[in-house]
Amino acid sequence: MDSVLEAMRETVRTMFTDNPQPRYHYRRGREYEFQILVNGEDYEFEVPAPLMCISSGHFSDVSQCATVDGATFDYVQINLWGYSRDVVGTVLELVYRLDRPDGIISRLLFPCLSTNTLERCSGLTHMLEVLRLANEWRMPKIKRLIQLALIADGVVPVEDFAYVRGIAEATKATILLKRCNEILGRVDGSVGVA
Known part of the structure; x- marks a missing residue:
């Protein structure tokens, strides 16, 4: 389990450009739920596992939460739901790298995330x-x-x-x-x- 969590931490770290890094929190869910507490706005999308879901959340400790290009958000949940970390990592990478240079996909799916530092691939x-x-x-x-x-x-x-x-x-x-x-x-x- 520790190796899964560390792999997810490394994957998610690549998504954020600002410091301090988000605070990571793990709890057992349907299979695995890897949660990252961040500060901010309320977004929610219907997405297939194991894509990322951004939704509202209420947490008392936001002192280590992160912002991305001035935008903030409360709660990021990555549902593994039994998928291997390789599958999850690939899907996350897919979503963040499939953008055109103008970032249209991330703006549609994840309005508050920055795509400025991401390389475009296939x-x-x-x-x-x-x-x-x-x-x-x-x-x-x-x-x-x-x-x-x-x-x-x-x-x-x-x-x-x-x-x-x-x-x-x-x-x-x-x-x-x-x-x-x-x-x-x-x-x-x-x-x-x-």
């Missing part, structure tokens, strides 16, 4: 994986947010729209599918599959 692949997971785990809010991000200008290269349309069809992502059909219709004169 963003489209990761965004499509989040879409797949959101569909599989029936998380409509995340599914809609990812689709809105994917249809923004410049996110999907024109040459990739046919591939993306296949994923949109498989995941019943209607917003994204409509956009793919519009773009492909302009490129080759077809309207695609409705």
Whole structure:
């Protein structure tokens, strides 16, 4: 258990740029619950485990809480729910690294978090994986947010729209599918599959 907690501490430390570091708190939940107490605003999103959930909380000791680029928040809960630390670390990294340079994904999913110091990697692949997971785990809010991000200008290269349309069809992502059909219709004169 100690190795799991330390791995999560190291993962979460990379998310914050300010000092002092957040205060870490562990308690047993459904499987594992790793909680970080921080000071601040109230955000709550419906997200699939093991993605991060930011929600309101009330704690008496906020002396070691952290802020990120001037924004603060109360309570961050990372639910492992039986997933290995490697899986959790990968998903967290995925969410924070899939951003475009303007940080649209983090702003949609986690409005108070900074993405300025994060490197961008293979963003489209990761965004499509989040879409797949959101569909599989029936998380409509995340599914809609990812689709809105994917249809923004410049996110999907024109040459990739046919591939993306296949994923949109498989995941019943209607917003994204409509956009793919519009773009492909302009490129080759077809309207695609409705």
